[in-house]
Amino acid sequence: MIQSASRGPDRTKRGGLQQAGRPGFAWSLPAVAFFAFFALLPLAVAIYLSFTKYNGIRLLPPKFVGLDNWSRLLTDDALHRSIGVTLTLIVLAVATQLPVSLLIGVWAAGPQRMRALVAALYFIPLLMSTAAVAVLWASLADPNFGVPAVLNGILGPNNVFSNLLGKPATALGLIVFIYLWGASPLHTLIYQGGARAIPEVLYQAASVDGAGRVRQFFSITLPQLKNTIVTSTILMVVGTFTTFDLILILTRGGPSGGTSNLPFFMYDRGVTALDFGYGSVVAVVLIALATVVSVVLVRATRYDEMQGTQEGL
Amino acid sequence: MHTRTRPNWIAGIFAGIWLLIILVPVYVMLRASFESRATYAQKGPLALPSEFTLGNFAYAFDQGFGKFLLNSGIVAIGTVLIVLVLVPPLSFAIVRSRSRSVGVVFRLMLFGLAIPAQVVVIPVFYLIDRIGLYDSLLGVILPTAAFIIPLATLIVSGGMREISNELYEAMAIDGATSVQTFFRLVLPLSKGGLATIIVFSALNAWNGYLLPLVLTRSADLRVATLGLGVFKQEFSLNIPGLMAAIVMTVLPILLIYIFARRALIRGLMGVGGK
Numbered sequence: 001m002i003q004s005a006s007r008g009p010d011r012t013k014r015g016g017l018q019q020a021g022r023p024g025f026a027w028s029l030p031a032v033a034f035f036a037f038f039a040l041l042p043l044a045v046a047i048y049l050s051f052t053k054y055n056g057i058r059l060l061p062p063k064f065v066g067l068d069n070w071s072r073l074l075t076d077d078a079l080h081r082s083i084g085v086t087l088t089l090i091v092l093a094v095a096t097q098l099p100v101s102l103l104i105g106v107w108a109a110g111p112q113r114m115r116a117l118v119a120a121l122y123f124i125p126l127l128m129s130t131a132a133v134a135v136l137w138a139s140l141a142d143p144n145f146g147v148p149a150v151l152n153g154i155l156g157p158n159n160v161f162s163n164l165l166g167k168p169a170t171a172l173g174l175i176v177f178i179y180l181w182g183a184s185p186l187h188t189l190i191y192q193g194g195a196r197a198i199p200e201v202l203y204q205a206a207s208v209d210g211a212g213r214v215r216q217f218f219s220i221t222l223p224q225l226k227n228t229i230v231t232s233t234i235l236m237v238v239g240t241f242t243t244f245d246l247i248l249i250l251t252r253g254g255p256s257g258g259t260s261n262l263p264f265f266m267y268d269r270g271v272t273a274l275d276f277g278y279g280s281v282v283a284v285v286l287i288a289l290a291t292v293v294s295v296v297l298v299r300a301t302r303y304d305e306m307q308g309t310q311e312g313l
Numbered sequence: 314m315h316t317r318t319r320p321n322w323i324a325g326i327f328a329g330i331w332l333l334i335i336l337v338p339v340y341v342m343l344r345a346s347f348e349s350r351a352t353y354a355q356k357g358p359l360a361l362p363s364e365f366t367l368g369n370f371a372y373a374f375d376q377g378f379g380k381f382l383l384n385s386g387i388v389a390i391g392t393v394l395i396v397l398v399l400v401p402p403l404s405f406a407i408v409r410s411r412s413r414s415v416g417v418v419f420r421l422m423l424f425g426l427a428i429p430a431q432v433v434v435i436p437v438f439y440l441i442d443r444i445g446l447y448d449s450l451l452g453v454i455l456p457t458a459a460f461i462i463p464l465a466t467l468i469v470s471g472g473m474r475e476i477s478n479e480l481y482e483a484m485a486i487d488g489a490t491s492v493q494t495f496f497r498l499v500l501p502l503s504k505g506g507l508a509t510i511i512v513f514s515a516l517n518a519w520n521g522y523l524l525p526l527v528l529t530r531s532a533d534l535r536v537a538t539l540g541l542g543v544f545k546q547e548f549s550l551n552i553p554g555l556m557a558a559i560v561m562t563v564l565p566i567l568l569i570y571i572f573a574r575r576a577l578i579r580g581l582m583g584v585g586g587k
Contacts, residue, residue: 020485021494025414027406031399031462032418038437038459039425045436058442104331107324118332124339126581127566129520131538132559135545136342139552140358146552150357181334186581213321242429245522249542263431263523270435271527279435286432293427 043287049280056276069281079282081257082265085172086241089261092176093183093240094233101184101232105191106221119192125182126189133182134249141165141174141250168258171251175259178246183239187232194228195221238293262286346370346556353553369557373544378558380533381540384450385519386565388536391454392518393511396465400510403462404470405491405499409481425463430456431523438527448530456528457518465510468579472506473499505576512569512580519566537562 050069052062073079108119125133140146141164148161155161164170202220211219222229244263247253253260253268260268262282270279341358348364356363406412407419430437437456438447446452476499484494500507525536535543544558569577 021481021489021491023402023406023410023491023495025406025410025412027402027410027491027495028415028418031403031466032421034395034399035421035425035459035462038440038456039428039433039462040421042433042436042440042456043428045439046433049436049439054439056438056442062439100331103324104328107321107328115328118328121332122335123570124335127563127570128559129522129538129541129562131520131522131541132562135541135555136338136559138545138549139345139555140338140341142549142552145354145358145550147358150359181338185335189578189581238429242431244431245538245542248522249545266432266435267523267527271438276435276439283432283435287428290427290429290432291424295427 046280046283046287049277050284052277052280054276054280055274056271057274062277065277069277072278073281073285078257078260078269079265082260082262085257085259086261088172089175089179089243090237090240092172093179094236096176096180097184097187097236098229098233100180101187102191102225102229104184105188106195106217106225108188108192109195119188122185122188124185126185128182130182130243130245131249133178134246137174137178137181138250165251166255168255171255171259175246175250178250179240179243182246183236187236190228190232190235191225194225198224234293234296238290241289241293342556342559345553346560348553350551350553358552369553370561372551372554373558373561376540376544376548376554376558377532377535378537378540378544378561381535381537382561382565384534385537385562387450388453388457388521388525389515389518391450392458392461393514395454395458396461396510396514397507399458400462400465400469401500401503401507402495404466404473404503405495407466407470408473409491422463422466425460426467428460430460430521434523434527437524441528447528448534450529450534452528453521453525453536454518457521457524458514461510461514461517465514468509468513469503469506472503476502508573508576509579512573512576515569516566516577516580 049062051064051066053065053068054060054062104122108115108122128136141148143149143163148164151159151161160170164174198221202224203216206216206220242263243261244267247259247261247264248267251259253264263286266279266282266286270276270282337359344360344362345353345358346369347362347366349366349368352364403418406415407422441447441452441456446455480498480502481494484498489497520538521536522538522542525534525539526542529535529539541555541558541562545555548554566577
């Protein structure tokens with residue numbers, strides 16, 4: 001590993017045996033062509049469609065309308081509200097999932113057999129698709145046939161749980177809670193793995209020094225899990241950012257747009273309303289945001305540095 | 314943590330409460346799915362089990378769930394096949410090729426990691442419609458597979474990097490071509506990574522919602538996730554029927570969990586936020 005990744009492999013001094021059996025660029029072509037057509041071309045098409053009027057009907061091809069769709073970006077209050085909803089959901093999702101999955105994951109990493117068994121039960125929501133989770137919780141939250149009907153008997157009628165989906169604040173709260181239920185088992189698993197990798201000696205040394213449990217958590221466990229926390233937080237942000245099916249099935253963006261995040265907004269105003277041009281504007285905004293997230297992701301997890309270690313050896 | 318023998322009661326209680334929060338909805342789902350509508354309406358969601366009927370599963374089947382599950386299976390298998398054919402050669406090139414262009418390809422994959430399929434559903438619809446694949450399962454499979462390629466490539470190439478240089482040199486001394494090296498050395502040593510991407514791709518395809526929603530229209534092309542959404546829309550009062558339908562969509566994943574637990578967990582880690 002003398003050469004750095006940025007200078008690339010030194011191909012002048014090596015040859016013969018070093019080159020034998022190495023794949024050429026052609027090996028990557030089928031995948032690259034396929035990926036370019038179905039994943040990269042759509043990015044360009046999104047930009048093109050954002051300057052057109054297009055209602056998704058083959059007989060009426062996209063018609064160029066200049067900046068008409070883009071000018072709505074600044075004046076559409078519903079869109080601005082969606083951006084707010086998206087950011088609120090991301091903040092609340094991280095604020096709830098991070099502490100719960102971190103604490104549960106570290107707890108489950110303990111040596112007791114019981115904990116491993118319980119950890120397997122925590123895993124159950126991961127067997128369900130988001131659509132299945134959404135339908136299950138929609139039924140549980142149903143005011144007449146779900147848990148609220150039971151709670152009405154205990155807490156009296158018209159308590160806070162009676163109509164969770166009726167008010168934007170409680171509907172958002174329910175969505176965040178369902179995220180927590182459905183997604184935190186994955187992060188628990190990640191933290192469990194991370195905590196198991198912390199060298200036992202560190203805790204032994206701390207015990208000798210008289211550090212208590214809380215002190216050990218904050219001065220050993222947390223710092224040692226720093227990379228895990230970064231990775232898992234980014235996964236939470238990406239997951240929340242692109243959630244669509246939960247909102248479509250549970251609230252359809254309601255009440256009065258209070259739970260309409262950007263992907264749902266794009267579907268609702270673009271696909272359902274047959275306004276694919278404006279939907280493409282939202283798509284371009286989403287792609288730009290996703291790219292920012294990606295840059296952070298690549299930096300934080302150092303995926304790009306992995307390339308330097310073995311490539312071209 | 315062996316040194317800390319004193320039991321941690323606070324953590325234990327918190328873990329227990331969390332376990333209840335996880336399990337109660339699962340219990341409600343399982344119990345309701347085996348109970349008639351009348352019993353469920355009378356006893357509510359939280360009662361103890363008092364009846365056993367398979368009527369809800371028969372009902373879900375009548376609503377087309379057999380067909381929906383089959384469609385999901387076709388989409389999952391198709392996606393896995395495409396990923397399996399395309400990703401290993403690409404990963405091999407990324408890890409072993411000396412070509413500068415391959416470095417560009419690797420960066421492209423890192424960029425692709427960021428684009429979730431949902432975000433580009435409108436332009437994907439436009440493309441799929443233009444090539445005449447709108448309202449077909451193949452039209453769902455192709456973009457689903459494309460968006461899996463970046464992460465699958467990272468997983469598989471990560472495994473291929475672990476293959477030692479001596480093994481490659483031994484192949485080279487035997488005069489092996491790149492094709493022989495690939496099939497006799499690289500593929501057999503990449504089994505773990507391949508198992509992971511099989512499960513990862515299948516889960517991704519199985520859980521997909523927005524792509525099939527926008528790219529298909531016919532009721533008999535519905536995948537299971539869409540079927541659940543429509544079922545909830547039309548029969549939200551039949552909770553036992555809905556729960557049975559959910560259980561049916563969970564069963565295939567449960568089978569993977571039982572038979573390929575390690576690959577499933579690694580596949581899930583790749584999924585990230587779903």
